Amino acid sequence: MADKVIITCAVTGGAHTPTMSDALPVTPAEIAEQGIAAVNAGAAILHLHARIPENGMPTGDPDVYAQFLPVLKQRTDAVINLTTGGSATMPVAERLLAATKFHPEMCSLNMGSINFAFFDVAKRIKSWKHEWEKDYVVNSDDYIFRNTFRDIAYILETMKDAGTRFEHECYDVGHLYNLAHFVDRGLVEPPFFIQMIFGILGGIGPDLENLMFMKATADRLFGRESFQWSVLAAGRHQMPFLTQAALMGGHVRVGLEDSLFIERGKFATSNAQQVEKIVRILREMGREPASPAEARQMLGLKGGDRVEF
Template identity: 80%
Template sequence: MAKIIISCAVTGSAHTPTMSDALPLTPAQIAQQSIEAAEAGAAILHLHARVPQDGRPTGDPDVYAQFLPVIRQQTDAVINITTGGAATMPVEERLAAAARFQPELCSLNMGSLNFAFFPAARRITDWKYGWEKDYVENSDDYIFRNTFRDIEKILSTMSEAGTKFEHECYDIGHLYNLAHFVDRGLVKAPFFIQMIFGILGGIGADLENLYVMKETADRLFGRGTYQWSVLAAGRHQMPFLTQAALLGGHVRVGLEDSLFIERGVLAASNAQQVEKIVRIIREMGHEPATPQEARETLGLKGGDRVRF
């Protein structure tokens, strides 16, 4: 029976407090929803931080320090700290928490891209906090920067700590960027590719693109050298994950990627999305991987070698 690694991206940086009351903002909320997601079946917790007072994205390690130890004490989940942060952050801010805490896994965007979510502003008239409207509307001018120099800096910094990567690939070109670093020996098998669909600025959420991305990865890297997972934004989340599981991939859910549990219905929590994908994969005859099984599959260093 194949084991499928479920990642849960708990809060992210694109969605804002007005968009969903379920979005965790404070360290206590992030910790609680992370713990519940792990109990529901998530082996990996993909984590961002937010300013507790108003929910804006932050890369401040001192904020991470308020929830990372709590999660580690109450779960065995693999903790994955973002180096993506938000498109508005310089690389030094995005990297600060991962460099300080040296997790088992951290995310790494494999290239620069337009990263936009401004259409969401058209659906909102009243905002909870003053920063939200400009942040969302101005995303038509955001470029998420990760140059080859930026990527090399993140790879070098985190590899020295024994941390491995969730290589986030938003388009075909990002797979070729990853191949460049594999060829240089800066990324070593087994590595973990997160294929991302449906972000405005990245590859579209058409199922044909899933097959193209997977076939391209097989051609570039060869089967058996990498593990792959899929996330899809918004309404595409569950259909894409179902197809990925059918093809032998791993899956990622969470309120970072979609605020909904079904068409027109906001999710009550991250755990609710985890529970749904667990039901789906079990109907296929699969089981969710445990955190220890995820560690073995991805070649991670173990939770006893982190600094939190």
């Protein structure tokens, strides 16, 4: 499967707010609709957060997830990947509620604590759709996205019996070493999936030299045969970084969680539009999107018939 690329689509996330883009899905119906369209466009994995339908605030409430997970399972064959990050303001217990109830094939797992800031966006917004949004964004200069060694071990151990595997999100080089620590402890076993993240204020910067260094560090720590790797980049860096990652043999992640744009200065109209664009870029390189079945094989997943939704 050397020519196959796993496309993950991060449908809504927990950082962007409804005021920032009319395309951002908020309600369960919108999340399901955009998720289905993204899979039809070529995504193999859907990375999912939930939001309070009335105002778009991030939530860990399993009852909200339950309104769109069965729809996605029935209407797609996608790998469902639930967040254990939620948002930087959620305690770990809330972040795990949906994962522990639904036992998905995959969950995201941030591999270390970081500052996680997006307060600069507030300077460009004069009016907000919902009361919570402004304080949420402005106060992000004081957010610490907590993921201690104890937190990470707790999440790994809690989900072990469910057979759930992880998208190990690495926002900096030190997170790769944190992952190596858990591999040494036997809490993470190959084949594991590393998501390298660039351009978040508080994480490693969006410089191509950093991409090369992160990949070389992962090769040195784990050996090339132990892991699959993917790249996401925030905002305007999304497509250039994904193109470079694909040239290097990596997988890619798009979606309105990571960038609200389709090109410089132009908002994306949907998640599917971003998937369609990266599919075109990949095919120009002679690479093809992996199917959900191929992604399951590459990542050693348990299968969509063994989830609890």
